[in-house]
Amino acid sequence: MSGFSQERLMQVLLAPQISEKATLIADRNSQVVFKVHSSATKPEVKAAVELLFKVEVAGVQIANVKGKTKRFGRISGRRKDWKKAFVSLKPGQEINFAAGE
Template sequence: MSAVKFDEGRLMQILLAPIVSEKATAVAEKHNQVLFKVLRDATKPEIKAAVELLFKVEVDKVSVVNVKGKTKRFGGRLGRRDHVRKAYVCLKPGQELNFSGEAA
């Protein structure tokens, strides 16, 4: 696998959280993709290696989107939400991701 050339400690920190929303569910059903919130400096090869290492699945490709944080008002002051980097991870045909941690 491609996880050999990366530091395993770094790979364990790349994926911050899965994104569970209506859009993420629709993408998962239609294109066999899973969405993750990842570190802002994570690269596509690192994301691929991290998913393969943590979930023991084969990844076909990775697409990333950088989302700028919205400017919001907090009380009387202006503030900004954090910037987010999302990773659309496309799994190879026949692969399935199980978030419960149980082996199939």
């Protein structure tokens, strides 16, 4: 494992991003989409996925998602910006979120 602390890697992945688009990407490209910490880097995401799910990662792409503007009555507010990571798995690798451990 590379030089990342285990505590840091445990904080990098926040949640799997489950949506129609994410499911389509998973089926078509064998990629998994995660919501990640806003300061996470590609090598950190790769190391965290490999550590937590015991799979081999082929590559990582990261996108910054801008928070939507929402209104609460007269007050206009904004949701937080967040970061999502598209993790490509090597052939034969799979992450199954449905299986309870």
